[in-house]
Amino acid sequence: MKSKLIRLASLPEGMPREANFNIDFEELPAMKTGEVLLKTLYISVDPYLRAKMAGGHKPPLITGDVMYSRAVAEVIDSARPDFKPGDKVLGFLEWRDYLLYDGEGLTLINNNRLPLSSYLGILGSTGLSAYFALTDIGQPKPGETLVVSGAAGAVGSIAGQIGKLMGCRVIGIAGSNEKVEWMRSKLGFDGGINYKTSPDIGTALANLCPDGTDVYFDNVGGIISDAVISTMNDYGRVVVCGSIASYNDTAPETGVRLLPLVVYKKLLIRGFLIADYKACFNEGIHQLQQWLTAGRLHYAETIMDGFDKLPEAFIGLFEGKNEGKMIVRL
Amino acid sequence: MKSKLIRLASLPEGMPREANFNIDFEELPAMKTGEVLLKTLYISVDPYLRAKMAGGHKPPLITGDVMYSRAVAEVIDSARPDFKPGDKVLGFLEWRDYLLYDGEGLTLINNNRLPLSSYLGILGSTGLSAYFALTDIGQPKPGETLVVSGAAGAVGSIAGQIGKLMGCRVIGIAGSNEKVEWMRSKLGFDGGINYKTSPDIGTALANLCPDGTDVYFDNVGGIISDAVISTMNDYGRVVVCGSIASYNDTAPETGVRLLPLVVYKKLLIRGFLIADYKACFNEGIHQLQQWLTAGRLHYAETIMDGFDKLPEAFIGLFEGKNEGKMIVRL
Numbered sequence: 001m002k003s004k005l006i007r008l009a010s011l012p013e014g015m016p017r018e019a020n021f022n023i024d025f026e027e028l029p030a031m032k033t034g035e036v037l038l039k040t041l042y043i044s045v046d047p048y049l050r051a052k053m054a055g056g057h058k059p060p061l062i063t064g065d066v067m068y069s070r071a072v073a074e075v076i077d078s079a080r081p082d083f084k085p086g087d088k089v090l091g092f093l094e095w096r097d098y099l100l101y102d103g104e105g106l107t108l109i110n111n112n113r114l115p116l117s118s119y120l121g122i123l124g125s126t127g128l129s130a131y132f133a134l135t136d137i138g139q140p141k142p143g144e145t146l147v148v149s150g151a152a153g154a155v156g157s158i159a160g161q162i163g164k165l166m167g168c169r170v171i172g173i174a175g176s177n178e179k180v181e182w183m184r185s186k187l188g189f190d191g192g193i194n195y196k197t198s199p200d201i202g203t204a205l206a207n208l209c210p211d212g213t214d215v216y217f218d219n220v221g222g223i224i225s226d227a228v229i230s231t232m233n234d235y236g237r238v239v240v241c242g243s244i245a246s247y248n249d250t251a252p253e254t255g256v257r258l259l260p261l262v263v264y265k266k267l268l269i270r271g272f273l274i275a276d277y278k279a280c281f282n283e284g285i286h287q288l289q290q291w292l293t294a295g296r297l298h299y300a301e302t303i304m305d306g307f308d309k310l311p312e313a314f315i316g317l318f319e320g321k322n323e324g325k326m327i328v329r330l
Numbered sequence: 331m332k333s334k335l336i337r338l339a340s341l342p343e344g345m346p347r348e349a350n351f352n353i354d355f356e357e358l359p360a361m362k363t364g365e366v367l368l369k370t371l372y373i374s375v376d377p378y379l380r381a382k383m384a385g386g387h388k389p390p391l392i393t394g395d396v397m398y399s400r401a402v403a404e405v406i407d408s409a410r411p412d413f414k415p416g417d418k419v420l421g422f423l424e425w426r427d428y429l430l431y432d433g434e435g436l437t438l439i440n441n442n443r444l445p446l447s448s449y450l451g452i453l454g455s456t457g458l459s460a461y462f463a464l465t466d467i468g469q470p471k472p473g474e475t476l477v478v479s480g481a482a483g484a485v486g487s488i489a490g491q492i493g494k495l496m497g498c499r500v501i502g503i504a505g506s507n508e509k510v511e512w513m514r515s516k517l518g519f520d521g522g523i524n525y526k527t528s529p530d531i532g533t534a535l536a537n538l539c540p541d542g543t544d545v546y547f548d549n550v551g552g553i554i555s556d557a558v559i560s561t562m563n564d565y566g567r568v569v570v571c572g573s574i575a576s577y578n579d580t581a582p583e584t585g586v587r588l589l590p591l592v593v594y595k596k597l598l599i600r601g602f603l604i605a606d607y608k609a610c611f612n613e614g615i616h617q618l619q620q621w622l623t624a625g626r627l628h629y630a631e632t633i634m635d636g637f638d639k640l641p642e643a644f645i646g647l648f649e650g651k652n653e654g655k656m657i658v659r660l
Contacts, residue, residue, distance in 0.1 A: 056594040221589040246590040255587045259551040260576040262601040264386040269599040271592040 001028045001037075006095040006310055008065050011053055014248045015318060021067070021311040028100055035100050036083050038073035040307075043095060043328045044120040045069065045314040046154075047219075050247040067095040067310070070124060072109070072116045083108065090119050097307050097330060114292075121154060121325035122292065122299040125274045128284045129241060130158035133272040135166075137239040138215040142167030145209045147228050150219030152179035154325035155241055157187060159217045161297055164188050168215070171208045173201070173224055175320040182323060186298055201227035212236075221245045226256045229267075238269040248318060300324025331358045331367075336397050336425040336640055341383055344578045345648060351397070351641040358430055365430050366413050368403035370637075373425060373658045374450040375399065375644040376484075377549075380577040397425040397640070400454060402439070402446045413438065420449050427637050427660060444622075451484060451655035452622065452629040455604045458614045459571060460488035463602040465496075467569040468545040472497030475539045477558050480549030482509035484655035485571055487517060489547045491627055494518050498545070501538045503531070503554055505650040512653060516628055531557035542566075551575045556586040559597075568599040578648060630654025 002025050009022040031037055046069060051057035061067070071093040075083045080103050083089065088109040093099065109119055121127060133155075140146055146163035150156040151172025160183065163170040172183040172192045180192035191208040198204045201224060205213070212233040218225050222245030229238060246253060261267060277284070291297035302322040304313045306329075313328045332355050339352040361367055379399060381387035391397070401423040405413045410433050413419065418439040423429060439449055451457060463485075470476055476493040480486040481502025490513065493500040502513040502522045510522035521538040528534045531554060535543070542563040548555050552575030559568060576583060591597060607614070621627035632652040634643045636659075643658050 051594065056590065218589065221587065221593075225589055240589055240592040243590045243593050246587060249590075252590075253587045254584045257551065257576060257583045257585045258588055258599075259548065259555055259570055260386065260573045260579075260582075262570040262599055263551075263573050264381065264601070266601040266603050266606070267599075268601075269588075269592055269597075271594070271596040271598075273596050276596070 004097045037077040040073045042072040047244045126154040129274045130155045131284045132277040137270045144214035145169045146215045147213045148217045149173045240271045334427045367407040370403045372402040377574045456484040459604045460485045461614045462607040463571045467600045474544035475499045476545045477543045478547045479503045570601045
């Protein structure tokens with residue numbers, strides 16, 4: 001049986017391009033005891049994969065590696081007692097249409113009420129990142145002001161809604177008027193800023209956050225973060241969940257120095273890694289499911305169809321082509 | 331009775347100069363009930379006072395204000411039951427040789443075994459800042475590497491020694507070979523860097539910290555901090571206790587962006603304010619006294635004589651003229 005796969009053909013310099021990837025084929029060997037044969041259904045593309053190509057996120061992705069990320073697959077054949085044909089499973093899988101897998105870290109999806117793609121988004125590391133990063137590092141209190149960058153993205157759109165559920169005033173920053181309108185009308189944010197058409201983000205923030213910013217949920221870094229952090233109140237918390245503005249940098253970028261602000265305002269700035277919260281995943285999933293069932297949490301997906309679209313979908317993350325979670329359906 | 335005092339004559343632009351201060355005289359009114367008449371003995375000069383002049387440290391110092399800071403004084407006359415002539419007291423006092431004071435926040439010094447000046451340093455906010463900032467934010471563990479900037483300064487020299495007491499490898503960064511030698515031979519640091527003669531602090535750090543940096547105790551900010559933070563290990567902690575390199579800036583300075591490092595390395599960066607630890611001061615003083623009595627903690631003072639030397643002593647902080655705590659003795 002043939003397996004179609006995507007490799008990293010070369011390390012991107014700056015913005016990733018389609019030429020950095022190539023499609024290849026391999027003949028799969030016979031299935032061994034302990035393995036399952038999987039047919040991939042949905043593959044998640046995420047900004048952190050770019051950081052892996054820069055070596056900033058470990059382990060790094062190097063030239064020649066088969067790309068991998070979270071995916072949902074169907075068991076086609078099984079030489080394991082814990083999985084049977086027809087089972088839907090979630091795992092960190094190589095970008096392949098069919099693959100043999102040893103089952104390590106594979107989770108059985110046994111809830112039929114939610115669409116399969118939700119396990120890559122709202123109930124996957126996207127929703128869990130938003131939940132744990134905001135509650136554990138950000139510690140928002142009712143009446144405080146939360147600013148979210150990349151607010152129409154997968155994690156940001158959930159983080160902002162959780163901020164609303166916790167009683168905060170929530171302002172989102174995103175890259176189009178449509179996204180800003182979506183955050184306000186669908187997600188219930190109190191306001192939004194289109195950074196592409198706001199010449200002075202600082203002034204826009206000052207207008208929308210008259211009491212300053214208490215929690216900043218940062219997915220982007222760069223000049224947007226410079227502007228937000230300068231509006232922080234004393235004892236403000238900066239949750240650094242991503243830094244997409246810097247992932248394509250070819251050399252360390254410079255910006256406004258943060259340390260004087262950190263000491264003047266007694267700020268907390270902390271980097272977040274979802275893997276550190278593994279022990280609490282069930283608690284997080286339970287809370288997210290509760291909000292979903294009660295209709296208090298909305299999530300968006302941008303789904304592109306076709307295995308070959310994976311590079312385009314991934315590159316699209318850096319062009320702001322997604323509203324919510326970007327997923328490729330095979 | 332006449333009171334000699336020092337006012338802020340103008341806000342410094344950049345580095346403070348003697349011309350930013352002026353000496354004045356006032357006739358003191360008659361002492362009222364609830365007041366004490368104090369003769370000042372020792373006055374502390376500290377970098378944070380410069381931040382007050384820039385408005386970064388609240389409340390700000392503005393033109394015309396009488397300067398104030400921590401000081402030790404003797405009670406000359408008292409209209410309060412809790413203080414009697416001859417008592418030595420500690421408080422936040424205006425820069426005056428004699429003054430009337432309502433007693434608010436005044437602490438009686440009732441330990442004769444330690445020199446009076448130690449209450450402005452090792453047993454005052456200097457020692458307490460080093461202790462609480464390092465232990466609460468830095469959370470050093472035995473075997474970890476601690477790097478201290480401004481390491482020959484009042485707070486830094488204590489923080490480094492506490493790091494040694496807690497089992498860390500300690501590297502200090504300071505501005506002269508004499509200071510580096512003092513940190514190694516007297517304070518027991520494992521190594522030191524003279525940043526003025528090290529063209530590449532990053533390489534110097536790499537040599538002295540072969541296992542990377544786990545805790546960075548930062549008093550200075552600027553390019554020194556850029557270099558140290560780039561050597562941090564995953565889950566490293568940056569204790570921002572001061573940012574003296576930036577206090578004299580006239581406009582926000584730029585430097586290497588930190589947020590990508592924060593997310594790649596899951597760093598914690600947190601600003602420290604000693605006032606937040608008031609409830610634990612007794613615990614801290616007890617621990618510091620224990621180490622002092624056991625001869626396990628050494629402290630240095632640079633004492634300048636004469637009330638009129640206050641501006642010169644203060645300016646000297648930014649020229650690295652002090653080893654340990656800078657104090658003016660009247």
